[in-house]
Amino acid sequence: MKNMTVNEIRESFLKFFEGKDHLRLPSFPLVPKNDKSLLLINAGMAPLKPYFTGLQTPPSKRVVDCQKCIRTGDIENVGKTSRHGTFFEMLGNFSFGDYFKGEIIPWAWEYITEVLEIPKDRLYVTIHLNDDEANEIWTSKTDVNPNRIFRLGADNFWEIGVGPCGPSSEIHFDRNPELGEIKTAEEFVEASDNDRVIEFWNLVFTQFDKDEEGNYNKIEHTNIDTGMGLERISTIMQGVDNIFEVDTMMAIINEVCKKANKKYKENANTDVSIRIITDHVRSVTFMIGDGVLPSNEGRGYVLRRLLRRAARHGRLLGIEGIFLSELCDVVIDSCKSEYKELVEKADYIKKVIKLEEERFSETIDSGMEILKSYIDELEENKETTLKGEKVFKLYDTYGFPMELTKEILEEKNLNLDIDGFNTEMKNQRERARNARGDSNYMGNDDGVINKIDKDIEIEFTGYTSLIEDSKAMILIKDEEFVSKLEKGDKGIIVTLKTPFYAEMGGQVGDKGIICNEKFKAEVYDCKKNAGGKTLHFVNVVEGSVSIDDEFKLSVDETRRNRICKNHTATHMLHEALREVLGDHVNQSGSYVDDERLRFDFTHFSAVTEEELKKVENILNEEIMKVYNVCTDVMTLEEAKNSGAVALFDDKYADDVRVVSVGSFSKELCGGTHIKNSGEIGLFKILSESGVAAGTRRIEATTGEKSVEYIENKNELLKEVSSALKCTEKDLLSKVQGLLQELKDKDKEIQEFKNKLTSGLEDELLSLVKEVNGIKTIVTSVKDVDSNSLRNLCDKLRDKLQSGVVVLGSANGEKVQLVAMATKDVTNKGIHCGKIIKEVALIAGGGGGGRPDMAQAGGKLPEKLEEAMNKGREVIETLVK
Numbered sequence: 097m098k099n100m101t102v103n104e105i106r107e108s109f110l111k112f113f114e115g116k117d118h119l120r121l122p123s124f125p126l127v128p129k130n131d132k133s134l135l136l137i138n139a140g141m142a143p144l145k146p147y148f149t150g151l152q153t154p155p156s157k158r159v160v161d162c163q164k165c166i167r168t169g170d171i172e173n174v175g176k177t178s179r180h181g182t183f184f185e186m187l188g189n190f191s192f193g194d195y196f197k198g199e200i201i202p203w204a205w206e207y208i209t210e211v212l213e214i215p216k217d218r219l220y221v222t223i224h225l226n227d228d229e230a231n232e233i234w235t236s237k238t239d240v241n242p243n244r245i246f247r248l249g250a251d252n253f254w255e256i257g258v259g260p261c262g263p264s265s266e267i268h269f270d271r272n273p274e275l276g277e278i279k280t281a282e283e284f285v286e287a288s289d290n291d292r293v294i295e296f297w298n299l300v301f302t303q304f305d306k307d308e309e310g311n312y313n314k315i316e317h318t319n320i321d322t323g324m325g326l327e328r329i330s331t332i333m334q335g336v337d338n339i340f341e342v343d344t345m346m347a348i349i350n351e352v353c354k355k356a357n358k359k360y361k362e363n364a365n366t367d368v369s370i371r372i373i374t375d376h377v378r379s380v381t382f383m384i385g386d387g388v389l390p391s392n393e394g395r396g397y398v399l400r401r402l403l404r405r406a407a408r409h410g411r412l413l414g415i416e417g418i419f420l421s422e423l424c425d426v427v428i429d430s431c432k433s434e435y436k437e438l439v440e441k442a443d444y445i446k447k448v449i450k451l452e453e454e455r456f457s458e459t460i461d462s463g464m465e466i467l468k469s470y471i472d473e474l475e476e477n478k479e480t481t482l483k484g485e486k487v488f489k490l491y492d493t494y495g496f497p498m499e500l501t502k503e504i505l506e507e508k509n510l511n512l513d514i515d516g517f518n519t520e521m522k523n524q525r526e527r528a529r530n531a532r533g534d535s536n537y538m539g540n541d542d543g544v545i546n547k548i549d550k551d552i553e554i555e556f557t558g559y560t561s562l563i564e565d566s567k568a569m570i571l572i573k574d575e576e577f578v579s580k581l582e583k584g585d586k587g588i589i590v591t592l593k594t595p596f597y598a599e600m601g602g603q604v605g606d607k608g609i610i611c612n613e614k615f616k617a618e619v620y621d622c623k624k625n626a627g628g629k630t631l632h633f634v635n636v637v638e639g640s641v642s643i644d645d646e647f648k649l650s651v652d653e654t655r656r657n658r659i660c661k662n663h664t665a666t667h668m669l670h671e672a673l674r675e676v677l678g679d680h681v682n683q684s685g686s687y688v689d690d691e692r693l694r695f696d697f698t699h700f701s702a703v704t705e706e707e708l709k710k711v712e713n714i715l716n717e718e719i720m721k722v723y724n725v726c727t728d729v730m731t732l733e734e735a736k737n738s739g740a741v742a743l744f745d746d747k748y749a750d751d752v753r754v755v756s757v758g759s760f761s762k763e764l765c766g767g768t769h770i771k772n773s774g775e776i777g778l779f780k781i782l783s784e785s786g787v788a789a790g791t792r793r794i795e796a797t798t799g800e801k802s803v804e805y806i807e808n809k810n811e812l813l814k815e816v817s818s819a820l821k822c823t824e825k826d827l828l829s830k831v832q833g834l835l836q837e838l839k840d841k842d843k844e845i846q847e848f849k850n851k852l853t854s855g856l857e858d859e860l861l862s863l864v865k866e867v868n869g870i871k872t873i874v875t876s877v878k879d880v881d882s883n884s885l886r887n888l889c890d891k892l893r894d895k896l897q898s899g900v901v902v903l904g905s906a907n908g909e910k911v912q913l914v915a916m917a918t919k920d921v922t923n924k925g926i927h928c929g930k931i932i933k934e935v936a937l938i939a940g941g942g943g944g945g946r947p948d949m950a951q952a953g954g955k956l957p958e959k960l961e962e963a964m965n966k967g968r969e970v971i972e973t974l975v976k
């Protein structure tokens with residue numbers, strides 16, 4: 097067996113199949129394209145599904161690659177077992193309707209026995225129960241020992257969710273040959289269960305496409321899909337028994353140990369944390385490298401979970417503060433030969449990790465305290481399940497992913513109420529949805545539209561013309577192919593040629609008209625199906641159209657023109673932002689329609705007013721340079737070499753379009769653009785805001801809309817100055833003067849009020865009456881609110897020095913009552929609580945209080961005087 101590093105093994109595999117006429121592809125990004133069944137790429141074949149099913153034509157019928165994959169299904173086992181990791185690389189070679197079992201079996205054998213030089217007496221092979229053909233090939237075309245081929249059932253049929261699948265043949269390595277030859281399928285299964293043999297290469301004979309209903313639909317041609325876990329084959333080649341001990345992983349482990357000041361393999365618990373961090377930091381680095389950002393949804397949430405879980409294990413190891421971003425370097429270093437993009441994006445990746453770590457570190461300690469108190473409470477009450485609301489509180493306020501809380505509870509043999517948590521989550525989502533007023537995508541995206549024949553070639557002529565003659569090739573209505581659409585119908589028209597741009601790359605679809613003498617349809621949207629076929633969504637407003645009818649397609653020119661202005665401006669904005677903020681600015685999303693443009697980009701703090709002004713100025717200056725906007729078609733390689741900006745989600749097309757705005761901006765883009773920057777006229781930024789950690793959003797307008805924006809502001813200025821009766825020039829000083837005037841008036845009013853109440857005080861003091869030697873004031877006052885009434889009462893009591901004051905005031909529909917007494921008179925029998933209780937009763941309310949102070953409200957203003965009389969009465973009885 098050869099001694100090879102992980103990087104050498106990867107390269108040898110790719111080379112081997114290149115030698116068998118395979119096209120070597122770089123790994124596809126971890127974020128799936130056009131695949132709603134999948135959050136993250138989880139197998140080598142996942143991004144290739146449309147090539148197997150025939151929905152898309154592959155760049156070659158033979159392909160080899162090493163695919164980045166993420167699987168989080170077994171996350172709780174990561175670190176605890178020798179095999180589980182969330183991130184792994186899968187080596188694979190693929191045939192799309194080209195070679196089949198007869199080729200792959202001998203090739204696989206050749207690669208492992210001749211290139212990797214794995215001894216034949218360490219190898220076993222399994223095939224599907226009924227696969228005589230595979231058996232025949234293994235025995236006749238390779239020199240595998242026929243006694244070492246076992247037939248198994250479900251284990252040798254490969255499928256993952258829906259999609260391409262089929263019977264398979266697996267190759268296994270025997271780690272303990274000294275235990276003797278494995279003789280039967282039963283013995284083999286046992287050896288596999290106890291890890292004596294490990295499977296390392298899966299050859300799938302892909303023949304079926306499994307649908308949502310669970311039907312296995314035969315694919316027209318036979319295919320090959322093989323998968324070999326790079327980490328796993330590396331453990332075999334390097335003679336270690338744990339994926340964490342292969343060279344590239346050890347490099348990360350060592351770095352973690354350094355940071356934690358711990359030794360690997362000294363303490364089992366510590367080792368688990370070290371391995372969790374090692375695995376998760378790899379996943380996190382690659383995910384961010386492919387454009388995923390932490391969030392509370394979808395793959396962003398997966399990223400957040402992994403990152404926060406790793407951060408917590410860092411705390412368990414005693415690592416203080418931020419550390420994950422620093423581990424990135426060894427991750428990137430360990431695999432930079434294959435993943436050059438990670439080197440390019442290193443700074444960016446580190447910034448995103450750091451930001452998320454910092455965010456979490458602000459709350460992790462207080463969150464842990466709270467969780468600890470919850471745990472104590474559970475244990476005290478001899479309960480075992482943490483309530484859903486509490487789990488949600490930790491999630492919502494302290495950023496603890498539910499899974500993290502679960503894991504910490506499980507360490508104490510406790511669990512949590514997932515249903516309760518989910519209910520809380522659902523409620524929150526509903527609140528958010530109601531607030532946003534979301535609407536749904538038009539519904540039929542998964543149905544009939546994806547059954548359109550993938551061999552149909554549709555020509556898009558809309559880069560250069562907005563009118564085209566074509567005919568109805570396919571008509572769709574109510575999720576069915578139909579032969580005719582009639583007035584009043586809502587449906588879809590597919591044509592051989594179209595000038596309509598279908599929504600893509602952030603640019604909305606065109607609107608317009610399809611018509612002939614007999615019919616007219618309004619195109620209200622235009623999108624592509626999964627196979628890239630353009631669909632015109634229409635309302636038929638006149639006549640009818642049948643298959644093969646000829647007609648004219650006309651794009652709404654004004655609207656398209658405005659879209660083009662916004663799209664070109666988006667490119668220019670991207671460039672200007674890079675100039676002002678730095679090269680870390682990358683587009684993370686965009687939306688361009690005829691009203692405005694929205695541009696999301698990576699940046700780590702709010703863009704200041706000053707920076708925004710600069711960006712806007714740069715754009716307007718460049719616009720005025722009346723640059724020609726040119727599109728060149730070239731290979732991706734050429735495009736990158738020419739310095740064109742490529743986005744995260746670039747796909748591997750043979751030819752790409754590069755759009756240049758003079759010498760100012762150059763970007764890969766499939767969208768439509770204006771001919772000259774001057775057409776933009778005026779660029780205005782409307783707003784800047786944050787959309788997620790590390791992502792900012794700018795909204796802006798161009799052309800007519802910018803003019804409209806300025807005009808509206810002008811109009812407003814005019815209206816304001818006419819209301820203020822001054823010229824626009826004097827507006828500012830006028831407003832400043834008015835504000836000062838208001839302030840002076842406020843002051844005056846306050847002084848006036850003070851005078852009024854002090855006058856009132858003197859007036860009331862003249863009402864003092866002695867009852868059995870106790871000074872009393874019992875009276876109603878006009879229109880005083882409860883606060884002022886209390887203050888007044890307070891002051892009167894102080895002025896009396898000894899005595900009792902009872903005040904009532906009617907304020908609209910309500911009555912306020914308050915009584916206060918000095919200490920000495922309460923000793924003589926005065927009790928404010930008792931007085932107020934009876935007084936309030938009459939005024940239609942209730943209340944009470946202490947001997948020296950009480951207050952209440954009532955609802956009968958007309959009874960106020962009567963109530964006051966009652967007060968006098970009560971005082972008399974109290975002091976008798």
Ligand code: SER
Pocket residue numbers: 139140141188254298299300321322323324
């Ligand atoms: N699709 C198979 C797997 O993931 C082989 O590539 O194992």
